[in-house]
Amino acid sequence: MRSSPRTPTIVAIALLGSLLLAGCSSTDGEAEVSDAAGSADRASLAIEAEDSAAGASGLQVGSSAPGEDREIITTGALTVVAADPRAAVQSISELVEAAGGRVESRAERVGEDERAVGSLTVRVPADKVTATVDALDGIGEVRDVSLDAEDVTATAIDLDARIQALGTSVGRLQTLMAEASTTADLLAAEKELTVRQAELESLQSQRASISDKVDMSTLTIEVLSQAPAAQIRPGGFLGGLSAGWGALLVALNAVVVAAGALLPWLVAATLVLLVVRAVLRVLRPGSSGAPRSGPGSPPSSDGPAGPDGPGDDSGPQETAPLVGSGGRRG
Known part of the structure; x- marks a missing residue:
């Protein structure tokens, strides 16, 4: 009986189909096990993806908003010359409080020239900085005014977006904890919630600090009884001589300090x-010296006594010929 030429082909196709079906079945089983084991991880990844999308959309919307309010941090330093620095410090404190600000630090001392000196660090509403500086002219002579402005709008927008995204994430995790069916899912959600809440509180603290610095500008005020004398430094040979003398004094002082x-x-x-x-x-x-020779002491082994004293071997010595009782001189 002759076999059909198509029989091997049909058998091969049947075997290939069986292998494909077995592979699909095993893949489906592994996928089901993996899905059952990593449900909490997928939920966490989904929340992270939502957070990233929310943060990106919030940053894009905030940065592209037309006519947005800029957030500026203003800091300044100035010097006030007054006849009575103590009274001037008190007047400045009252002026700042009247403007709605506060005094963060205040110091009054006597300088090296036995004159009173005062210093203050004050916080003034940002919209009243110029008016406050102008009002200081009524207390004393305002000198050396320096004001700096730093734009922190981008930082504030980024913090706002991240805070909003983390707030949404915390809410979702709280919902997962309420709907958790197993202890493992509950513990995973609780652990992730703790981390997210810590990050949220840190961001909120940073945002509050920026808002406070934007709303209340910082001014450092130094109060003197007279303006500091301008130091005129000579140039040329005298200037070099003065600089060299100063360097020499500094070096000598260092040597003296090191020696002390x-x-x-x-x-x-x-x-x-x-x-x-x-x-x-x-x-x-x-260590007490060489022993002295006595009646019962053996003779010294340092050698025969010479004209310079016993045992003196400082110079060359000659050996006398030995003469026997009945012998000849050799």
């Missing part, structure tokens, strides 16, 4: 060295 710091250590080291040498002398054998 090392002197106690040198004294202590010298005392320790003297004590160690004294102890070594006492413990060294024969």
Whole structure:
């Protein structure tokens, strides 16, 4: 009986179909197990994706809003010259409080020239900085005014978007905790909620700090009894000579300071060295000198006594010929 030429082809196709069906079945089973095991992780990833989308959309909308209000942080420093610095400090404090601001720090002291000096750090509403500086002319002479402005609009918009996205994420996690069916899902949602709440509180703190600095400008005011004298530095040879003399004094001062710091250590080291040498002398054998020869003492082995004293081997010595009782001189 002859087999049909199509029979091997049909058998191969049937085997290939069986393998494909088995592979699909195993893939579906693994997918179901993976889905069941990682439900909490997928929920967390979905929330993160929503947060990122919300943050990006919030930043885009905020940055493209026409005619938005700019957020500016203004800081300044100035000097006020008044005949009575103590009274001027009190008047400035009252002026700032009347403008709706507050005094953050206040100091009054006596300077090197025995004259009173005062300093204040005040917070003034941003829209009243110019009026406050102008009003200081009625207290004393305003000198050396310096005002700086920093635009933090982009930073504020970014913080607002991130705060909004994290707030939405926290709400979703709270909903997942309420709908959790297993302990594992509940613990995963609670852990993620703790992290998100900490990030949200940190961002809210940063935003509050920026808002406070924008609303209330910071001014540093120094009150003097007279304007500081302008220092005129000579140029040319005299200027170089003055600079060299100053550098020499600085170097000598450094050397003196170093010597003063090392002197106690040198004294202590010298005392320790003297004590160690004294102890070594006492413990060294024969330190009291060579023993003197006596009636019962053996003769010294240092050699025959010469004209310079016993045992003196400082110079060359000649050996006398030995003469025997009955012998000849050799």
